[in-house]
Amino acid sequence: MEIKIVKDILESNNVTAEENRKFFKEKKAVLINIMSSPGAGKTELLDATLGMLDGALRSAVVEGDICTTMDAERLTHRNVPLVQINTDTLGGVCHLEASMIREAVSKFDINDTDVVFVENVGNLVCPAEFDIGANLSVALLSSPEGPDKPLKYPLMFRTCPVVILSKMDIVEALGVDIDEYERNILKVNPTAKILRVSAKTGAGMDAWINVLKELHKTSAG
């Protein structure tokens, strides 16, 4: 068994992340890193996003999971390039690293792509520690998870300039105070842009699509 040293892993990841950033800039494409707890609705958001973008931005998706291709399969009907990373072949790693993204992006033609969406492993801790070289990191916080999560997992919410409050359609049934979620996000990240979204009903999706279009215009335009 290979002995991995934690310090080395983090340092070499940062070097590769910088290379990814440079590569995407040259190719006039943007890389979006979508992170959350398991079951917060990353795949459902991506499905709705691909449906609404439909051609406006040419998209590709990199799916990160410990195992299975279930999430990728949910997106095949969108007819965009899909690459699945299964980390169980890499020792069951609980996050994606910059080198995995480089490898994944080599599987399709980046010259035909405006935006690469990365769906990270469902985990509110470790993915925030590993820069993949993204132009934008986005955290999803689903309403059933409760308003305390930004305070308990501050690195994730501090790392992400955009936070999506997902599953807004069940807020009423849950009886939660969604303003409290926003206040707690702003406590750890006062400049966060917060979007209230239901991928199911489409509510709030326009604002998210605009974020993507603006980002592509400024970063890659």
Place this chain on the structure above:
Amino acid sequence: MEIKIVKDILESNNVTAEENRKFFKEKKAVLINIMSSPGAGKTELLDATLGMLDGALRSAVVEGDICTTMDAERLTHRNVPLVQINTDTLGGVCHLEASMIREAVSKFDINDTDVVFVENVGNLVCPAEFDIGANLSVALLSSPEGPDKPLKYPLMFRTCPVVILSKMDIVEALGVDIDEYERNILKVNPTAKILRVSAKTGAGMDAWINVLKELHKTSAG
């Protein structure tokens, strides 16, 4: 900065976990490791459990969080010994390890205790890799997380002989098929004991309390 070697960490953790197991056996107490995604309802389950046990089993709680004492504070009204582990002082570790439990248990009198509940860090991946020496590992899967989670995070559901389907009170509002959750748990762990619970309404709590009483009788009795 200290260089930590992954292989050594796992090996030395297993040694300490065995020592914990021996220690609890000698003390006629049981150790319960409660794990789930962030926001699946671990603290709410513990709160309801302590309320129902009320004296039948003398309890203590070890709360594991990266930061904050928010979960421990929610349990202070139960008047049981509470120890908070904050892993941010340990480099923000995303799981609890056997040595942390040994340290935490030294903070109260184990001779006055029948059950020690450990609420692990909210994470469906790494906590399953670290044996803490528990008599019983329990995974919570909350209904809003979706039925695919056992297939995507199989190690967690394979590690836990008891799986609690939590937040059963909102199943109808979500419109999910809860039988599918059970089928997927049994696919990765055919002998799992599955309990449908709402800590909020109390539904299913009796079965969970019985599991605890039986375990204490056989393990420590």
